[in-house]
Amino acid sequence: MLGEKKEALFIVHLHVSEFRLVSRSEDVGEPSFIAAYCVYCKSFPDFGPHVFCGHDVTLPCYLSPETSAVAMEISWFKGTDCIYLYLNGQVTVGRGYEGRVSMLTEDLQRGNVSLSLRDVHRSDYGEYWCEVTHGGQTMQNDGVHLKAFKLSSHPKRSFSDSVPQVRTVHAWAGDDVTLPSLLFPETSAVSMEIRWFKGTDCIYLYQNGQVTKGRGYEGRVSMFTDELEYGNVSLKLEDVQDSDGGEYRCEVACGKDKLENNFHLHVSELKLVYRSEDVGKTFESLLIRFENKQTVLPLHETLAFLGHDVTLPCYLSPETSAVAMEIRWFKGTDCIYLYLNGQVTEGRGYEGRVDMLTHQLQKGNVSLNLSDVQWSDDGEYRCEVTCGEKMVDASFYISVIGKTPFTFTQISEAHSTFHDMQVTFREYLRD
Numbered sequence: 001m002l003g004e005k006k007e008a009l010f011i012v013h014l015h016v017s018e019f020r021l022v023s024r025s026e027d028v029g030e031p032s033f034i035a036a037y038c039v040y041c042k043s044f045p046d047f048g049p050h051v052f053c054g055h056d057v058t059l060p061c062y063l064s065p066e067t068s069a070v071a072m073e074i075s076w077f078k079g080t081d082c083i084y085l086y087l088n089g090q091v092t093v094g095r096g097y098e099g100r101v102s103m104l105t106e107d108l109q110r111g112n113v114s115l116s117l118r119d120v121h122r123s124d125y126g127e128y129w130c131e132v133t134h135g136g137q138t139m140q141n142d143g144v145h146l147k148a149f150k151l152s153s154h155p156k157r158s159f160s161d162s163v164p165q166v167r168t169v170h171a172w173a174g175d176d177v178t179l180p181s182l183l184f185p186e187t188s189a190v191s192m193e194i195r196w197f198k199g200t201d202c203i204y205l206y207q208n209g210q211v212t213k214g215r216g217y218e219g220r221v222s223m224f225t226d227e228l229e230y231g232n233v234s235l236k237l238e239d240v241q242d243s244d245g246g247e248y249r250c251e252v253a254c255g256k257d258k259l260e261n262n263f264h265l266h267v268s269e270l271k272l273v274y275r276s277e278d279v280g281k282t283f284e285s286l287l288i289r290f291e292n293k294q295t296v297l298p299l300h301e302t303l304a305f306l307g308h309d310v311t312l313p314c315y316l317s318p319e320t321s322a323v324a325m326e327i328r329w330f331k332g333t334d335c336i337y338l339y340l341n342g343q344v345t346e347g348r349g350y351e352g353r354v355d356m357l358t359h360q361l362q363k364g365n366v367s368l369n370l371s372d373v374q375w376s377d378d379g380e381y382r383c384e385v386t387c388g389e390k391m392v393d394a395s396f397y398i399s400v401i402g403k404t405p406f407t408f409t410q411i412s413e414a415h416s417t418f419h420d421m422q423v424t425f426r427e428y429l430r431d
Contacts, residue, residue, distance in 0.1 A: 019063050019064065019065070019067060019132075019134075019139055020063075020064050020139060021061055021062065021063065021064070021113075021130060021132060021139050021140065021141035021142075022061075022062050022064045022141075023060050023061065023062075023141065023142070023144065024060060024062070025060070025062055025112070027062070027064065028062050028063070028064040028065065028066050028111065048144060048145035048146065048147050049144065049146055049147070050147045050148065050149050050185055050187075051120050051146065051147075051148070051149075052120070052148075052149055052254045052255055052256075052257040053120055053121065053122055053148075053255065053256045053257035054119060054120065054255035054256030054257060055119075055120055055254075055255060055257075056116065056117065056118045056119070056120070057116075057117050057120060057146065058114050058115070058116050058117075059076070059114060059115045059116075059117065059128050059130075059144045059146065060114045060144070061112075061113045061114050061115070061130045061141050061144070062111055062112055062113065062114070063111030063112075063113065063132065064111070066110055066111045067111045068108065068109045068110070068111065069108045069109075069111055069112075069113050069132065069134075070089075070108045070109060071134070072132050072133060072134040073085075073086065073087045073132070073133040073134070074086040074087075074103070074108075074113050074130070074131075074132050075130070075131045075132075075133075076101070076115045076128060076129075076130050076131075077128065077129050077130075077131065078094075078124075078126060078127070078128050079126065079127065081094055082094055083096075083097045083101055084097065084101045084102075084103070084115060086103060086105075086108075091103075097117075099118075100117060100118045100119055101115055101116065101117055101118075102115075102116050102118075103115060103116065104116070113130060113132060115128070115130070117146075120146075122148075124146060125146050125147060125148050126145070126146060127143050127144070127145050127146075128143065128144045128145075128146060129141055129142075129143040129144070130144075148257075149183055149184065149185070149187065149254075149257070149259060150183075150184045150259065151181050151182070151183060151184070151233070151250060151252060151259045151260065151261035152181075152182050152183075152184045152261070153167045153180045153181060153182075153261065153263075165262060166247075166262045166263065166264055167261075167262070167263050167264070168263070168264045168266055168393070169263050169264070169265050169266070170266045170267075170268060170271055170272075170392050170393065171237075171240045171244070171265060171266070171267050171268070171271075172240070172267075172268060172269065172270070172271045172317075173240055173241065173242060173267055173268070173269060174239065174240065175239075175240050176236060176237065176238045176239065176240065177236070177237050177240055177265070178234050178235070178236050178237075179196075179234060179235045179236075179237070179248055179250070179263050179265070180234045181232075181233045181234050181235070181250045181261045182231050182232055182233065182234070183231030183232075183233065183252065183259075184231070186230055186231045187231050188228065188229045188230070188231065189228045189229075189231050189232075189233050189252060190209075190228045190229055191254075192252050192253060192254045193205075193206070193207045193252070193253040193254075194206040194207075194223070194233050194250070194251070194252050194253075195250070195251045195253075196221070196235045196248065196249070196250055196251075197248065197249045197250075197251070198214075198244075198246060198247070198248055199246060199247055201214055202214055203216075203217045203221055204217070204221045204222075204223065204235060206223060206225070206228075206233075211223075211225075217237075219238075220237060220238045220239060221235060221236065221237055221238075222235075222236050222238075223235055223236065224236070233250060233252055235248070235250065237265075240265075240267055241267070242267050244265060244267055245265050245266060245267040246264070246265060247262070247263070247264055247265075248262070248263040248264075248265055249261070249262050249263070250262075250263075266391075266392075268390055268392055269390070270316055270317065270318070270320060270385075270387070270390070270392050271316075271317050271392055272314055272315065272316060272317070272366075272383060272385065272392050272393065272394035273314075273315050273317045273394075274300045274313050274314065274315075274394070275313060275315070276313070276315050276365070278315070278317065279315050279316075279317040279318065279319050279364065280317055280318045280319065281317070300312070300313075300394065300395070300396045300397070301396070301397045301398075301399065302396060302397070302398050302399070303398075303399055303401055304370070304373045304377065304378075304398050304399065304400050304401070305373065305400075305401055305402075306373055306374070306375065306400055306401065306402040307372060307373060308372075308373055309369065309370065309371045309372070309373065310369075310370050310373055310398065311367055311368070311369050311370070312329075312367060312368045312370070312381055312383070312396045312398070313367045314365075314366045314367050314368070314383045314394055314396075315364055315365055315366065315367070316364030316365075316366065316385065316392075317364070319363060319364045320364050321361065321362045321363070321364065322361045322362075322364055322365075322366050322385060323342075323361045323362055324387075325385055325386060325387045326338075326339070326340050326385070326386040326387075327339040327340075327356070327366050327383070327384070327385050327386075328383070328384045328386075329354070329368045329381065329382070329383050329384075330381060330382045330383075330384070331347075331350075331377075331379060331380070331381055332379060332380060334347055335347055336349075336350045336354055337350065337354045337355075337356070337368060339356060339358070339361075344356075344358075349376075350370075352371075353370060353371050353372055354368060354369065354370055354371075355368075355369050355371075356368060356369065357369070366383060366385055368381075368383065370398075373398075373400055374400070375400055375402075377398055377400055378398055378399060378400040379397070379398065380395065380396070380397050381395070381396040381397070381398060382394070382395050382396070383396070
């Protein structure tokens, strides 16, 4: 009937458990919101234990509050396969894991149901989870993701899928260049074997603390050996020559594991720099520091405020006219701006929002202006400048923030140190 009052009935079943499973011993007995925060942390790509092939690892799991698990049924799974079962004091191990998985049964009294995995194989990487049954109740942890160490070209975006497998590095003839390679997550490489190749020729070997350099590279190649403890295995090549262009490979061996990082070195008379004051400077002078470690960041990162304008600064060095060159700006793989033969083409979705100061091209200024920043503008950008058969490029990253911009001069009167200004800026973004 029209106007008839209808009611819907919902039934909610609240399941109350005496125990839960946590991933850290220090969380045992803590309120549940602490455990929920730890689950949130797992959403970050670098969370979870990392291990080299051939090494041992422990997948942590504890009963909270602390309770004896001796009389409980404990199962560990990789995916849907049960690889370890503890029941009535007896242990059953899954196929392929015989002799490699165990629990510290003497610690079961304290609720420690962690699983030890020995001699890790490459096939062992992936998601594991624990299930504990007691008195008709079953508990599961939130899973443990076992991950491999990686070699990355960038200390802050090591896990990004958008980073190419072969990274192109540009160098200016006569300059020095660094091929950036870092262990992720950060771990010491002091006891590892490190080899750098150009093509099939080994040009640098670090082994047992000793260094051997390949023929033709004596005095021109080196590593930052004082930074090996931080996982920095980058190679520095001095006095770059045209013949140095080509394919390079870094190999890091740790036990049975071998990690690789590949580069293409492009030697050019021109390069792109991010600041007008860097035009004409040597490559070595552009080295910056990251967490007190000297390195080269392949991305120029820029904060952009929603609804405002932002400029991605890019200049040819040494100062050279770009009027007759082809200039392309990309967002990811999409070309969003093309300058060719004095004509401009704007990509879909960027019409009226991207432009260059074409009157500045004579001075080598190929910066891109992006107006009315939107949330979708967040991400990686790349500038490519082509002159004849020569091409140089530079990478950028825009982080979009939904805040009204302010300048540091607004807070400089209240805070006398840069540290204070940093803290204020972080508090500003958090509010």
